Amino acid sequence: MTISENLKNFKNELPDNVTLVAVSKTKPVSDLMEAYNAGQRVFGENKIQEMESKWQEMPKDIEWHMIGHVQRNKVKYMAPFVNLIHAVDSFKLLKEIDKEAEKNERTIACLLQIKIAEEDSKFGMDEADAASLLSSEEFKKLQNVEVIGLMGMATFTDDEKQVSEEFQKLKKIYDKFRIQAGQFSGSEFKVLSMGMSGDYKLAIENGSNMIRVGSAIFGERN
Ligand SMILES: *Cc1c(COP(=O)(O)O)cnc(C)c1O
Numbered sequence: 001m002t003i004s005e006n007l008k009n010f011k012n013e014l015p016d017n018v019t020l021v022a023v024s025k026t027k028p029v030s031d032l033m034e035a036y037n038a039g040q041r042v043f044g045e046n047k048i049q050e051m052e053s054k055w056q057e058m059p060k061d062i063e064w065h066m067i068g069h070v071q072r073n074k075v076k077y078m079a080p081f082v083n084l085i086h087a088v089d090s091f092k093l094l095k096e097i098d099k100e101a102e103k104n105e106r107t108i109a110c111l112l113q114i115k116i117a118e119e120d121s122k123f124g125m126d127e128a129d130a131a132s133l134l135s136s137e138e139f140k141k142l143q144n145v146e147v148i149g150l151m152g153m154a155t156f157t158d159d160e161k162q163v164s165e166e167f168q169k170l171k172k173i174y175d176k177f178r179i180q181a182g183q184f185s186g187s188e189f190k191v192l193s194m195g196m197s198g199d200y201k202l203a204i205e206n207g208s209n210m211i212r213v214g215s216a217i218f219g220e221r222n
Contacts, residue, residue: 023214149191
């Protein structure tokens with residue numbers, strides 16, 4: 001199937017409240033343009049320099065999401081244009097994003113990445129660290145970042161029960177934080193980013209409202 005056919009199927013299948021982030025990492029601009037011409041406007045990349053060069057080349061009504069792990073020294077390259085940073089996992093990183101956002105006279109929306117998978121390799125904070133970050137005085141002082149939700153990645157396994165349980169765990173934390181969000185910073189807490197090509201159905205069943213889908217749209221990556 002072609003990229004535009006895949007996107008059409010997603011559009012028919014997804015509930016209205018679920019945002020589809022088309023994960024275009026490693027794919028050429030021609031593939032992204034095919035998705036763009038089929039109406040897709042939200043793209044996710046995991047390398048800052050690759051995202052920056054695609055941003056330069058492509059139409060300016062695209063929303064660019066950084067979904068990968070972020071090194072602090074590279075934040076400046078995406079600060080002028082990035083719409084949402086999914087994988088914030090420390091206050092230090094949030095502070096750097098705030099600084100670069102201020103230089104660009106903008107506010108940058110972020111998600112905190114929560115570790116829900118059992119593998120050690122997945123980045124992310126635990127619930128307690130995220131809660132104390134959000135309720136800290138240092139966080140309240142940051143004027144140019146908004147934490148608008150959470151992101152997580154389930155364990156890479158065929159065990160659907162395990163994947164569902166991990167998504168449920170994240171949904172629970174999200175609901176808890178949502179109730180407290182007003183106290184945190186006044187920004188709206190409204191995004192739960194979970195689900196990829198292999199597990200987005202389970203993620204949506206368990207409360208996701210933003211899925212990050214690459215190979216099911218663009219085909220396998222090399
Ligand atoms: C690559 C990637 C995805 C998309 O993966 P697919 O399995 O191709 O859908 C989603 N989220 C993150 C963080 C990724 O790095």
